[in-house]
Amino acid sequence: MVMRKLQLPLSQTQKVRFERAIERLQSLSSTANSDASVIVTDSIPVNHEDAFLKGHGTSEVDGELLATVCGVVERVDKLVYVRTLRARYKPEVGDIVVGRVIEVSQKGWRVELNFTQDGVLMLSSMTLPDGIQRRRTSVDELNMRNIFVEDDVVCAEVRNLQHDGSLQLQARSQKYGKLEKGQLLKVDPYLVKRSKHHFHYIESLGIDLIIGCNGFIWVGEHVEVRDPMVIDDQKDDEMISSSTKNTGKEQSHIPPETRQSICRIGNAIRVLSNLGFTVTVEVIVETVNLSNSKNIDIHDMLGSEFHVVVAENEAERRRAKRKK
Template sequence: MRGLQLSLNQTQKVRLQRALEKLESLSSKPNSNASVIVADSIPVNHEDGLLKGHGTSEVNGEVVATVCGVVERVNKLVYVRSLRARYKPEVGDIIVGRVIEVAPKRWRVEINYSHDAVLMLSSMNLPDGIQRRRTALDELNMRTIFEENDVICAEVRGFQHDGLHLQARSQKYGKLGRGQMLTVPPYLVKRRKQHFHNLEKYGIDLILGCNGFIWVGEHVEVTDDMVVDQVSNSEQQSAKADKKILSPEEQERSYTPQETRENICRTANAIRVLSTLGFNITVEVIMDTVELSISLKQQVPIHEMLGAEFYVLVAEKEAARRSLTKKK
């Protein structure tokens, strides 16, 4: 079985097998034979026009798949949606990435796409929140914003002549700190309205990047100091100057309580389990999994969440959950 290298005992093997069989039976819809593999011919009706989409090609008048995946039909369009593949960006996607290079006026960001993305200095808000032209000084100070290996969150702006461009024009985007970045296959993350989640119960932030990079970190208040008038701004600055020495409050802010750290690890491990099992990753499922680990008679310790028993439990839970939603 893919990616699962666990030492299951006999009962666990049987239970996992049964849960997976249940999942299989639940998904058996009339179009379940839509999965194709490379070089499978796709049955089409040639008479009523045909548009060949991604993942298809024509060989001797036959439409043939070029990737493994699921055949999708939209009116005349026939395409194959590949499952395991690198991320394909769409405009407006929220993504998490890692800065790999600071170049003139731009950062290069690794986002699990076939090329590196570009975040221009001009397409992000400056920390002072003022709208103005970017000067040479700003360019020199780029490393104070993002450095190499920083994890950042941004939005896909679109394709320009020199590649994929990102933008970060709001306070919710930007550098991420005090947390973990996880990598999951991008097909497990669905595009939704909401990709930023604040789990108040645990005091953590969860960002499900469309590119399969997931951020779990301590909750930070989004302060939109874009519209601060000049006077109060200068006041603040003078106030800041007074507090050069770290006050106890600020010290506390730079410290993450252990409870929050544990919650971050617990959530991160829940996501790891889900991605290894190949289940869809949404906030609801993640939260269910975290709660499952807490609510058990003996709370599952964080490090044991990656053990065989918890995998089996998650698989059983998922099977139960899907059968419930199906009945509704």
């Protein structure tokens, strides 16, 4: 998670370089946004003659709109809300999330998602490994541990958010489900942006990257997605036999190059998260390339020098982007 003061031993020159990079970032951040930062009980200026809607993080006391959290004021039409920075994940329907199974219960799994409660992935709202659409029987319930057990990392979609705040998940496609052969990283959810794509395949390295909206990021070996809809019924037997072959393969080794790539990407994400920069695929890939071009070993990526280099690079990148 974010270290406000970089807890790394910086040499004098590194300190100066780092401070300069941070100063440049500060000057680059749009000036209009800088005074939109509010903290608890700051009053938010609103035009009381126009109707306005008070959103998350606000409350009205004596006709004055007050912030209840620290963050940035956002205005969308009449809606006024405070976007929090460091806070737990706030789910929206359709979000792609990565989580860890913590309990196998009667009809579903409980999943840790960095939310105020555990998410629930019901057996009925996920495709079975055989890919057939049917009613879930008690036999399926007994076989739940064959699908996920405790401590498995899973990927799913937010199905709905109930009124009492509980969260339901679904995994109705082959692209969701159990994640294996990789690393799970946790960053603050405000560093992840919702976008059209959360599944990424970095072809040059053969790595899958899943950036969950809840700030859990999966870096793992690339797996081909098999879509059961495409497979004909006759091929069913074949598929089952191939899947048994796959389970045999699972014990096989992941090549060391892939492992190194996973670690390199993992460390790139750790550095970005330490510095509090937004985590997107472009930035991650750029950071990985930067470490390669500077010949920095994987274990040196978490050192002070690379942090400073990444900060300088980010300042440069944002400046270039702004010019465009």
